[in-house]
Amino acid sequence: MGLLTTIAGKRLWRGVHVPEFKEQTCHLPIRRLPFAPMLVVPLSQHTGAPATPIVRERQEVVRGEPIANATGFVSVPMHSPATGRVERIALAPSARGELTQAIYIRPYPSASQEVLYGAPQDIEHMTADEIIKAVQATGVVGLGGAAFPTHVKLKVPEGKKIDTVVVNGCECEPYLTSDHRVMLEHPGEVLHGARVVMKAIGAPRAIVGVEDNKMDAVEALRKANGAASDIQIQAVPAKYPQGAEKMLIKVLLDREIPSGGLPADVGVGVSNVATLAQVGELLPRRQGLIERVVTITGPAVTKPGNYLAAIGTPVRWALEQAGCTDQTASVILGGPMMGASIGSFDVPITKGVTGILVLTRQEVNGNGHIFPCIHCASCVNICPMHLNPSQLGMLARKGRYEEMAADFNLNDCFECGCCSYVCPSHIPLVQYFRVAKQMNRERKARA
C-alpha cells in the first residue's frame, strides 16, 4: 500500500464511483427555510440516552433556550428552535418508523426570532474538560448523519493519545451538497471548530479531507487557513464511501482502525465539517444547536437547494417550501446510498439529517428481477472493508447468521451499500446483512 500510495497518491482503492447528481444544488447558496407552523423536536435525535424535557406544556420559550437536559454523559441537551409556545410533549413519528417522545413548539408568527439566549465564553482559557462540558451544552452531535454526541468523542479514552484530528469534508454521498456549501460559506467556522477540537483532545495537527469534486471548497478553506501550519487541507480523489471515517483515516494517514475499535485506537479523532462549523460558531457564544443546513434535492423537487432549517421542521413543510412534483414516489433522509426512506411526511428534520432526497417512480423501480448469485466477484472487488459479501449473502439466505458474524466479520460491515449497488443479480445484500445483525443482536439479548 505504501508503494502504491507513492505512485498514485492518496486515494481510496476499494469502493465505487457513483454518479454524483450534485450539480443541481452545489452552486446554490444556503437559504433559510421559513418556520413551520409547528416544530417537532424529538428528545432522541442522537446516539445515546434521550434528553430529559425541562419545559411544561403551554410554557413559552425563546429561541435558543434549553428545553431538555442531557441524560448522562452520552446524551445532549435540546434547545428551542423558535420563540413560541410548547404545545405538548407527545409521541411523534421518526425516521426509523417508530414513535418517539418529542416537544411540539408552535412558533409565534410575530416574534423577531432573534437568538437572545447565550453568553460569550473565552475558549482560550478553558481546560479540556471545560471545553467538553461546553460542547455538550451546545447540543452538537455528528451532523454528517451519525448523530453521535460530539463531546463524547473529545474525551480521549484512558491511556490513548491522539495526534491527529481528521476533519471529514468528503461528502461522498451522491446528491448531497450541504457540507460543500458549509465549507464554502463558513470556512472560518470550520477551522475554528477544528482548533477547538484539537485543543480539547490535545492533538497538535488536523487534516481536512475534501474530495476533489469540491475544489472551490478546498480553495476557500486554504484561504481561510492562510499560513497556519497546524491544519492541512488535503484534496482526495472522489470515490464512495470515502466519507466513512475508517476509509478517510486509511486514505489520509494509512492507518486501520482495528475491528470493533474506534479512531482513538489509532490516535485519530474524526469530525465532520458541518459539526465543526457549528462548534466553531456556537461555542464562543455559548449557544445551542437550533438549526442545520439540509440539502433538499432529487428528481421530484422543483426548487432544489441547501436550506438552513430549524431543527424540528416537519419534512412535509420542508418539501412544500422546496416544491415537489406529483411524481414523488420515495422520500429519503440522507443520501441515496445509506439514507433511510421514510414512511411519513410528518417525520421532523433532526440534527443528523444531511439531506432530503425525493425520488420519482422511475428511480424507485430501478432494481427489478433478482437473479441467483453468479459469483461474479463484483462485490468482493469493491467492498471497502475487504469482506466477502457474496459469501455473506449466501449464508444469510440459509439463515446462518451466527456463522456470518463469527467467521466472516459481519459486524465489520458498516452498510455502505456498495455491494448492493454493483450486484448484477440485484441481490439486496445490505438488507440481508442488516437482518442478520439484528437477528444476532436479538439472539444475544435472549441468551
Add this chain to the structure above:
Amino acid sequence: MSTLSTAVIEVRTSPHLHTGHSVDQIMRNVVYALLPLCAYAIWLFGISALALIATTTATCVFTEHIFCRLAHKGTTVGDYSVAITGLLLGLVLPPGMPLWMAVVGGFIAVGPGKMLFGGLGFNAFNPALVGRAFLQAAFPVAITSYTPAHALHRFSQWIPSSLAWPLMKAPPLADWMAKVRVDAFTGATPLMLEKFEHITTNTWTLFSGGRAGSAGETSSILILLCGAYLIARKMMDWRIPAAMLSSAFLVATVFHLTDPQKYPSGAFVLFSGGLLLGAMFMATDPVASPVTPLGMWIYGALMGLITDLIRFEGGLSEGVMYAILLGNAVSPLIDKVTQPRPYGARKRLRAMA
C-alpha cells in the same frame, strides 16, 4: 401542497441507487462477444459449422426450458446464460462433429451439467465443458476428427460426418478430405501435428486462424478482440485469463528451454489449440471460478500449468478442457484458503465451513 397530501411514498432499504447492470445484460453481451467467433467458424468450415453451432445452441436452450418446466418454475432461458453454453459447446467441437452427438452433448451440458445442480449460479463446472468432456469420453474418434479450414464447396456441401445417423459409424473423412483440400491445409490440428509428427505450425497462422481445429478456437486475434470487448465493458474478470495465459506461457517456456527439440515454444502453446478460447470464455465462467482476487490468480495459474502438463506429458494433444474442469473442481477450495483480510483485522477471514 396538494401533491404531497395525495402522494404515496414507498419505503425501501438503502442503497437507493444501482449501477443498472444485470445478469441478463452481462450474459447477453457474452453472447454478442461469441457471435464473431461463430461467424468466423462458419466462414472457415461452412454449413457444417453453422449446423453444429445451431444444433448445440438449440439443444441447450430447449433442455433448460424443459428442465424448468419439469421443476414447475418459470423458464430461465431469458437470462441468456444457456445460450452461451450452447454457443461455446458448438465452438469447442470439431466442425464435422455428427449433429446427433452435438444434441447429446448439449443435453448433457445443460441437463446434468447445469440444471441438476440448480441452474444458473449453482453449477460446479462450466456446463459446455461438461458436455464436451462427456462427448470426449463417449465418442473419442469423432471428437478428434478434425477437418481442414477453407475446404472447397464448404458452403454447399456438408462435411460427410455431420449427417451421420445416430449410433451408426460415421463415414470416414479421408476420401472427402482428399477431394476438398486446398493447398497444404491439413485436417490435423497444429497441436496434433506438433505432438505426433513434430511439425510446428508458424505462429502467424496460429494467430490469424485459418487452420484445422475446433470450430471456434482457430483465430487467436479474434478471440482476443472479443474477450477485450467484455473486459472493457467490465463484464469479465481480466485476472483469470491473464493468470492462465501467462502461466501456460511461462511453464511452456521453461520446458522449451530445457529441451527445445521435444517441447514447443511458449508462443506456440499460447496460440494453438483451445487455450485462448478456454481462458477467455470458459475459465472465466464466474459461477465455477473463485471470487477472491488472490484466488483468481491461483486458479488461472493452476489451469495454465495443467494445460501444459497434459499437452506435453499426457496422452492427449489438447489439455485445456480437463485443466479448466480441474480448476472448476478446486475453485471452492481456492476460495476457502484465499479469503480476504478485512480492514482492521489481523488475519484473513476464516475458511468456509
